[in-house]
Amino acid sequence: MKLTFYGGAGEVGRSCILINSDKTRVLFDAGVKLGRTIEHPKIPAELIRSLDAIFVSHAHLDHIGYLPHLFSAGFKGSVYVTKPTLELGNVVVNDYMRISEPKDVTKEGLSLMQKSFKVCEFKDEIKVGDMTFSFIPSGHIVGSSMITADDGKHRLIYSGDFFLSHTKLLEGADTRNLHANTLIIESTYGGKDNIFPSESVIAGNMMKSIKETILAGGKIIIPSFAVGRAEEILLLLDDYMNSGLIPKVDIYVDGMISKAMRIHRHNVIYCRKELQRRTLSGARILRMLRERTRGAR
Numbered sequence: 001m002k003l004t005f006y007g008g009a010g011e012v013g014r015s016c017i018l019i020n021s022d023k024t025r026v027l028f029d030a031g032v033k034l035g036r037t038i039e040h041p042k043i044p045a046e047l048i049r050s051l052d053a054i055f056v057s058h059a060h061l062d063h064i065g066y067l068p069h070l071f072s073a074g075f076k077g078s079v080y081v082t083k084p085t086l087e088l089g090n091v092v093v094n095d096y097m098r099i100s101e102p103k104d105v106t107k108e109g110l111s112l113m114q115k116s117f118k119v120c121e122f123k124d125e126i127k128v129g130d131m132t133f134s135f136i137p138s139g140h141i142v143g144s145s146m147i148t149a150d151d152g153k154h155r156l157i158y159s160g161d162f163f164l165s166h167t168k169l170l171e172g173a174d175t176r177n178l179h180a181n182t183l184i185i186e187s188t189y190g191g192k193d194n195i196f197p198s199e200s201v202i203a204g205n206m207m208k209s210i211k212e213t214i215l216a217g218g219k220i221i222i223p224s225f226a227v228g229r230a231e232e233i234l235l236l237l238d239d240y241m242n243s244g245l246i247p248k249v250d251i252y253v254d255g256m257i258s259k260a261m262r263i264h265r266h267n268v269i270y271c272r273k274e275l276q277r278r279t280l281s282g283a284r285i286l287r288m289l290r291e292r293t294r295g296a297r
């Protein structure tokens, strides 16, 4: 098994790793790097046409945004994803296409991409050529995965973006029985200076400031990433409102968040057990996302 990094090594963004055996060539992730300009993985054109498959760890643009470019450049293989990654990926990639209008992406490429997704469940054994792959929950956003590769002689784990503790939405990464000869691990925020206050301290400070603003008759605007963070913040607001720690007020959402929330509701089975139980038992946690939050437009 050989590894080649075409992006995401020594930088944040455009994650893209080639895994190849004698007979099989597969990419783990195909991201773009967003900034003043959009940077792509540095993959040779002839390699793109010879790839067998792509496995996408999760639906953030730095892991999935390069797919339309690859299909427009001659990639003809399958893209393996979990169901939430497919649904959220479509939302974020469409938004990326609308905003950036990349000149190298063709209508034919986009249409071929839509036909090439293969949806997998966590822990399924997926055979491509002479290798076997699987997705394992990574606790980062709904549907996010670590990816394993095994060629019979060597086993690799790629962590993708991961989170070990549970959040309001998700269980932490499933690290039971993980073993490998090689581990590729995400290390953004892994530096010795990356020490953050605990979640309860951050949430407490945020809610204190929200309460003060509401009581003073003000309005609160919270900018947030649409996939993952926005849902966490909404659940946090709902918990604080239910427990009476902040006053109950209407919450309005705008942008991609409405679509992302709908996808979370449809995929609650992939969320934390506690959230599933509360949803099934009629608690208003996810109902809230439908009823009390309204698009601002």
Ligand SMILES: [Zn+2]
Pocket (backbone or CB within 6 Å): 058, 060, 140, 161
């Ligand atoms: Zn991510």
